[in-house]
Amino acid sequence: MTLLATLRDWLKASHIDAVLIASRQNKQPHLGFSSGSGYVLITRQQAHILVDFRYLAQVNAPGYHLHLLDSQHTLAAIVNQCLADEGLTTLGFEGEHVSWQTGSQWRENFNATLVSVSLDALRQVKTAPELALIREACRIADTTAEHIRQFIEAGMREREVAAELEWFMRQQGAEKPSFDTIVASGARGALPHGKASEKVIVAGEFVTLDFGAQYQGYCSDLTRTFLVAGRDTTPEKHPLYEIYQIVLRAQRAAIQAIRPGVACQQVDATARQIITDAGYGDYFGHNTGHAVGIDVHENPRFSPTDTTLLQPGMVLTVEPGIYLPDRGGVRIEDMVLVTAGGAEVLYQQPTDLQLTGESNGR
Ligand SMILES: [Mn+2]
Missing domain, CATH: 3.40.350.10 (Creatinase/prolidase N-terminal domain)
Incomplete structure (x- = not known):
């Protein structure tokens, strides 16, 4: 219509x-x-x-x-x-x-x-022309995620990483970032909205990047947490490695729960249950996700209280996280399109733990 x-x-x-x-x-x-x-x-x-x-x-x-x-x-x-x-x-x-x-x-x-x-x-339900623009905004963020993963090196400041990220998005066709770029490394990872600061990124830290592109008036939103390459960066030895795996399990389970007719609060509950069962419920203090479109934050929300039933054509984020004060944090965010049969993830960038730098360390 x-x-x-x-x-x-x-x-x-x-x-x-x-x-x-x-x-x-x-x-x-x-x-x-x-x-x-x-x-x-x-x-x-x-x-x-x-x-x-x-x-x-x-x-x-x-x-x-x-x-x-x-x-x-x-x-x-x-x-x-x-x-x-x-x-x-x-x-x-x-x-x-x-x-x-x-x-x-x-x-x-x-x-x-x-x-x-x-x-x-x-x-809430996007039209076909809107979806085409959202897909392009997502393509830009997706390409940028891989570029910035390879770009980050120990010794860089968070602000430098944000500058490179935003420059690259514009080169890809973005009008502007869809919100202030978040680069939160080490202990700053415990700040869910830790905007890029003067902090120097150190080898062996986790660095959380949360950013998006605005393309012809439509937004994307993507978060990845990478392990900064350097000495002693065996992923399994990182003190937050288990936290990463819990968030990843919650994120994947929430995506699996998405299909038309499911209440938004059910998707939130799916992610929250996994994090709570693992003992970190108190450290996941925000919603599991939100709709995205012209605004980067729209309704409905994957929140404990949103009873909206999912419909094909809705576009939402799935972004659980765990934040440990003074230690750091992990958030993983995809954007998904609700389809007749479930959910289509709009990014290619892997969600399993990756190292920064030329190779992905695998
Ligand atoms: Mn988001």
Whole structure:
């Protein structure tokens, strides 16, 4: 189903005449680019795009009426005219994305009853064109994971590794990283969101890299924990080797649990049970995963409480971890596409423990 058809069905089901879309993420599929400014107004009969001078020439959206916003043509004036043309009285707006101040102004200036709605759920099942972009964002992250595994050497600073990683992603076609790159080595591995620091990476440490590429507005998200090559780096002798194996077992079991109709919380429980049974439940303090798309973190979540049933076309991460304060940590993250029969992992990069450097040490 097309984007507009989906929205019109949703309008009807929600008993709303029109919806004013203001959030960057929910405008993007209509505009064809990402912008914090401008609006999309979908009514029963028509679709409108309202932008100021800066974006006017950039919009290429057949089937939409294009309106210029300026001091003569205010948002309220245009919206009120569009509503009046069709005799509409209820207007949905994105209460979770619009500030209280803006909402108050709208309530004063729009000739309609405002209803707070959430459009985010409409983005949970990805369309075929969206999946093509997500696959490319994943390909970039996947290629980058292997490049950076070979690049890392003892003696480098985490920040240098992040710089090389982000440079390489851009060379591969990424617009930008989908979030601040995490490079957490040694004891810093105990920080689930340890952004790259000035710390020097030491041989024999684990280094956790968590990063993603944004490609044509769509995100990827990938985590690998590598063993830094050097002296005395027999994987089995590493103090966190057992931790790595537990996380890997949890990650693989969670992926195995994914198929249409399964509740998200069940996938979380699968990973969490393995880590808890191994005695590390208290050291896995975050969700098992989250949906990914235009935003790097979307709903649903593989959390203990999310009862959403998986559907084909959803794209989520599976990323359990164990974090031991002052000692280090392990996280392994893949992105998966929910398919009719289960889950397709969107990365090729192996998840078993690998050494950094030219050879993978096997
Ligand atoms: Mn993630």
